[in-house]
Amino acid sequence: MSDESPVVEPLTDVRSPVNVTRHDRMFEGKVWDVVSEDFDYNGETITRELLDHPGAVAVLALDDQDRVLLIRQYRHPVRARDWELPAGLLDEAGESPVDAARRELAEEVDLAAAQWDVLAEYWTSPGGSNETLRIYLARQLTELDAFERTAEEADIEKRWVSLDDALAAILARRTQNPSLTVGVLAAVASRAGGWTSLGAADTPWDRHPVLGNDTW
Numbered sequence: 001m002s003d004e005s006p007v008v009e010p011l012t013d014v015r016s017p018v019n020v021t022r023h024d025r026m027f028e029g030k031v032w033d034v035v036s037e038d039f040d041y042n043g044e045t046i047t048r049e050l051l052d053h054p055g056a057v058a059v060l061a062l063d064d065q066d067r068v069l070l071i072r073q074y075r076h077p078v079r080a081r082d083w084e085l086p087a088g089l090l091d092e093a094g095e096s097p098v099d100a101a102r103r104e105l106a107e108e109v110d111l112a113a114a115q116w117d118v119l120a121e122y123w124t125s126p127g128g129s130n131e132t133l134r135i136y137l138a139r140q141l142t143e144l145d146a147f148e149r150t151a152e153e154a155d156i157e158k159r160w161v162s163l164d165d166a167l168a169a170i171l172a173r174r175t176q177n178p179s180l181t182v183g184v185l186a187a188v189a190s191r192a193g194g195w196t197s198l199g200a201a202d203t204p205w206d207r208h209p210v211l212g213n214d215t216w
Contacts, residue, residue: 053131055208057101058087058179060119060187061111061138068166069109072157084177098201101136107147109158113138118199120186124178132208135183163187
């Protein structure tokens with residue numbers, strides 16, 4: 001019997017391009033669209049409808065006391081005011097993801113940060129949407145003049161919470177927001193490892209459907 005252990009590849013998503021034979025835009029919305037596509041897969045033609053999304057960024061702002069700044073705002077689809085991280089769409093032409101994160105941090109919570117790192121990335125619902133979201137860790141925070149907010153953001157509630165208390169709320173299922181969940185879990189794990197998992201703020205975003213490329 002061989003003493004050699006089998007080589008196990010690291011867990012990683014694998015890009016799998018397919019031949020798209022039809023692409024129709026069924027609905028054009030203010031923020032995102034709905035498209036219908038036919039594609040060849042495993043010898044058959046498959047039809048799928050999907051939400052075509054520009055992508056987004058979220059910011060886990062952490063102060064020198066290990067407190068994260070959360071916001072609570074109204075979300076109409078779920079008829080609730082949920083606790084979230086500051087976040088926003090990549091809807092400004094030519095704006096880099098980290099610049100979008102800087103803008104959202106200023107507009108939603110009146111903060112700037114001197115230190116930026118990539119904390120996590122995820123697809124929000126890969127079975128029905130191409131939306132991908134990058135979470136930044138922002139540190140060395142300073143306050144800015146208050147930004148004039150409107151619509152659902154007009155009555156944003158802000159709260160500083162210890163990272164451990166935020167984790168407890170997630171594990172107790174008292175909060176439901178995915179960016180908050182992914183961001184806090186990633187931050188707690190990265191902190192335990194001395195923050196060695198963080199990426200540079202300008203790390204290429206290969207898995208973004210527009211900003212990415214075919215190399216990953």
